[in-house]
Amino acid sequence: MAVDLSIPVLVVDDYKTMIRIIRNLLKQLGFSDVDDAADGTEALGKMKQKKYGLVISDWNMEPMTGYELLKEVRTDDGLSRTPFIMVTAESKTENVIAAKKAGVNNYIVKPFNAATLKSKIDAVFGE
């Protein structure tokens, strides 16, 4: 099954530079509908307004971390099935285990490249 490039994607990161990098990478991969949010609270608000086909989120943000966002998403009936990829510099085993337990679909450690982003998105959509 090919990845549907028209799905709305939400990029969540508190660093504008990182948002810009991921936006550009997604654009190169063919995604055209990309929104962004600066932390988990803003992301959750946007997710309740618009149905996203994929969330790519950083972990370390305030006031709501990506980890909190993931847990909120997974416990919300309307959002729980949203594919969620964590893109973070948090690279301790306990982080990966906690994210897996919370229901993350994939996990990318920063710094990363376009090929890694593409392969993880493909994996999430079963390619």
Next chain:
Amino acid sequence: MPDKTHAQVREAVDGLRNKDDISLIDVLSLAETSIHSMKSFIDSLDSKIYSEFREIAEYIQNTKSEIGHLQANDLQSKHIPEAGMELSAVVTSTEEATTKIMECAEAILEADSSNTEAYKQTVNDKMMIIFEACSFQDITGQRISKVVETLEHIESRVSRFAAAIGAEDSDKPANAKEEKRLKRKKEQILNGPSQEGKGVSQDDIDALLNG
């Protein structure tokens, strides 16, 4: 013994009070009685206690001296704010350089490649801007060296102070704010970026997720 000396001093003072005319001899006599009474009191003190008090006094004096060497006000008003400003400048310059490089990359990606000459010129121009933007690395290196120098300065003073007072690390947070911060860090598993080779690799993460 103290009761006896106390009684002797009181008797001498009462004797003077009852006299209309107090002579110098009377005063000297009282002084002598007082000195005798104090001597017996001091003699009665355990020499070990005296030695303990002396050690405490020396310790207090040394601690005061070490606090002076710590130059806490200098650290707080000069060194730490300067280090903070250097780090802010590093963040700003790296952000500016990254933005310039990304703008160039975006311009190249969006450039019309059908006109070969114009496209080549655009690529060349943008590449020059990218090279210029990369010069931030030299300046940030110097700024970070200054911050490292400040940290070493603080480390040496704090280490000296800790050694001088025989400080032992407390396992409790310094204050309520610190306690709250540590609690949140633990709950949210915020470890921050790992040092080179210390964190798990992308391959390890994939194995953990798929295992």
